[in-house]
Amino acid sequence: MNAAWHAAHVLPRNATRPERVRWHRTHQKACACRPVPASLRDDVAAVGRAAKPRLKARARSGSPR
Numbered sequence: 001m002n003a004a005w006h007a008a009h010v011l012p013r014n015a016t017r018p019e020r021v022r023w024h025r026t027h028q029k030a031c032a033c034r035p036v037p038a039s040l041r042d043d044v045a046a047v048g049r050a051a052k053p054r055l056k057a058r059a060r061s062g063s064p065r
């Protein structure tokens with residue numbers, strides 16, 4: 001367990017759902033001493049996908065003229 005990370009990233013008891021999602025996403029990378037709750041897992045995965053750069057985003061750039 002990454003105790004230093006936990007000391008620096010305390011999740012408030014009244015944290016909102018987006019805050020929890022972000023906390024768990026960061027936690028998975030820094031520590032992961034416990035799994036993401038099933039109720040948040042989909043959201044955490046969705047945030048992870050959205051954060052990745054899309055390499056094939058601009059494939060159609062060349063127009064003849």
Ligand SMILES: [Zn+2]
Pocket residue numbers: 001002006027031032033034
């Ligand atoms: Zn942890």
